Amino acid sequence: MLPRLASREQQAAARTNWAGNYTYNTERLDLPKTVEEVQQIVKSRSPLKALGARHSFNGVADSTGDQISLKYLDQMVVDAKSRTVAVGAGVTYGQLAPYLDGQGYALHNLASLPHISVAGACATATHGSGNRNGNLATAVSAMEIVTADGNVVVLSRERDGERFQGAVVALGGLGVVTKVTLDVQPAFQMRQVVYENLPMAQLESHLDDIFSSGYSVSLFTDWQNHRVTQVWIKSRVEPGASSKMESDFLGAKLAAKKLHPLAGHAAENCTEQMGIPGPWYERLPHFRMNFTPSSGAELQSEYFVPRDKGYEAILAVEQLRDHVTPRLLISELRTINADNLWMSPCYQRPSMAIHFTWKPEWPAVSKVLPMIEEKLAPFNAKPHWAKLFTTSASRLKSLYVKLPEYQALLGHYDPGGKFRNGFLNTNIYGG
Numbered sequence: 550m551l552p553r554l555a556s557r558e559q560q561a562a563a564r565t566n567w568a569g570n571y572t573y574n575t576e577r578l579d580l581p582k583t584v585e586e587v588q589q590i591v592k593s594r595s596p597l598k599a600l601g602a603r604h605s606f607n608g609v610a611d612s613t614g615d616q617i618s619l620k621y622l623d624q625m626v627v628d629a630k631s632r633t634v635a636v637g638a639g640v641t642y643g644q645l646a647p648y649l650d651g652q653g654y655a656l657h658n659l660a661s662l663p664h665i666s667v668a669g670a671c672a673t674a675t676h677g678s679g680n681r682n683g684n685l686a687t688a689v690s691a692m693e694i695v696t697a698d699g700n701v702v703v704l705s706r707e708r709d710g711e712r713f714q715g716a717v718v719a720l721g722g723l724g725v726v727t728k729v730t731l732d733v734q735p736a737f738q739m740r741q742v743v744y745e746n747l748p749m750a751q752l753e754s755h756l757d758d759i760f761s762s763g764y765s766v767s768l769f770t771d772w773q774n775h776r777v778t779q780v781w782i783k784s785r786v787e788p789g790a791s792s793k794m795e796s797d798f799l800g801a802k803l804a805a806k807k808l809h810p811l812a813g814h815a816a817e818n819c820t821e822q823m824g825i826p827g828p829w830y831e832r833l834p835h836f837r838m839n840f841t842p843s844s845g846a847e848l849q850s851e852y853f854v855p856r857d858k859g860y861e862a863i864l865a866v867e868q869l870r871d872h873v874t875p876r877l878l879i880s881e882l883r884t885i886n887a888d889n890l891w892m893s894p895c896y897q898r899p900s901m902a903i904h905f906t907w908k909p910e911w912p913a914v915s916k917v918l919p920m921i922e923e924k925l926a927p928f929n930a931k932p933h934w935a936k937l938f939t940t941s942a943s944r945l946k947s948l949y950v951k952l953p954e955y956q957a958l959l960g961h962y963d964p965g966g967k968f969r970n971g972f973l974n975t976n977i978y979g980g
């Protein structure tokens with residue numbers, strides 16, 4: 550007998566992504582409780598796609614057959630000797646982080662929200678910020694995957710070299726990941742300080758200083774008045790270091806109260822600010838678990854440009870401000886270190902990400918995206934895999950030098966295309 554399907558209510562809830570802008574084309578949602586059940590499902594269903602926490606904004610997790618949710622595979626085991634944690638593919642960062650902290654460990658970075666699954670975030674190269682911080686997938690040291698034939702394959706950074714670098718950011722195309730092993734480090738404390746109204750011109754000569762002013766730095770802007778509306782600086786609390794907060798940061802002023810990046814939204818939803826020290830996992834994300842992250846009613850897009858061209862790219866987008874701002878809730882600028890993951894937008898390129906949180910107005914937003922993509926084309930901007938973009942497949946092919954090898958890897962593990970979907974057909978196999 551095949552393992553359980555989601556109840557009617559669960560099926561209904563799972564039919565759209567978190568933002569509600571995308572309705573999945575699936576017939577069924579399978580909810581296995583063991584790896585053996587995953588194997589049975591994989592053997593008997595096609596097409597099939599793993600579904601994480603549903604936070605992607607496009608069809609990357611969609612299927613025309615079944616989706617499979619690993620939410621019941623939620624084990625977490627620290628190995629102190631190898632300084633790693635092995636997590637079931639259903640685990641979210643919101644579950645993992647407090648567990649790790651309780652064991653005296655931390656992850657190197659987190660995204661803006663803890664609600665997403667480790668497997669889903671790593672599959673799409675989800676990132677946080679920090680000049681020296683690679684995206685979240687760079688912490689992956691091994692993965693257990695049920696491939697199309699139902700067999701369990703384990704790939705590790707140590708043993709599998711280039712093949713591993715191709716498998717980590719796989720957009721769900723390689724198979725169903727059942728376990729992810731992540732590097733951990735000793736737990737640390739952080740503090741977060743917010744400044745308001747940084748003149749954008751400061752980035753012309755101080756971009757690196759600004760982004761290295763903390764462990765993780767985020768700049769928010771609405772693209773108006775050549776101004777960064779908020780600067781969020783997340784710093785590690787080092788023993789003996791001063792906790793004094795400067796009142797001025799390159800012309801920006803220390804916020805007098807806790808803020809939400811979006812005007813008019815409750816700061817209660819955000820992690821602690823005002824320089825108050827706290828655990829790493831309650832400062833690295835902007836938004837708190839058990840609270841709505843961001844706006845809720847929104848769309849998102851994001852483009853990665855080379856960090857050393859960051860200011861030029863900002864100026865290019867700024868030229869479109871009268872098209873962008875009316876559709877925008879907020880933009881965010883972050884930096885991400887280079888990595889060697891084939892399908893990562895930061896592959897061998899220290900990057901700055903230009904993010905857009907849009908009002909939920911797709912017809913209008915879809916007209917602005919090609920304009921942004923055109924302006925950012927000279928910078929070889931790569932779109933975030935899990936957000937909304939209109940970049941063509943042929944353009945993606947020219948941007949991702951490892952795309953042919955990635956296609957070959959998918960062909961090796963999934964020769965019949967069981968895990969292919971519209972997203973992969975368009976963006977990876979199209980053009």
Ligand SMILES: Cc1cc2nc3c(=O)[nH]c(=O)nc-3n(C[C@H](O)[C@H](O)[C@H](O)COP(=O)(O)OP(=O)(O)OC[C@H]3O[C@@H](n4cnc5c(N)ncnc54)[C@H](O)[C@@H]3O)c2cc1C
Pocket residue numbers: 567568598599600601602603604605606609610611619638660661662665666667668669670671672673674675676677720721722724725726727842843933935936
């Ligand atoms: C409010 C909000 C804030 C966000 N902030 C950030 C941010 O700060 N930084 C950033 O980079 N992104 C951000 N994102 C985007 C988000 O991180 C990505 O969409 C991420 O992929 C979501 O993970 P998920 O668990 O919801 O995966 P899903 O959206 O469910 O799936 C994503 C992909 O992962 C694959 N997948 C999931 N589980 C498995 C598995 N077990 N085996 C194989 N493949 C699997 C799916 O097939 C799919 O291809 C944000 C999104 C939202 C809604």
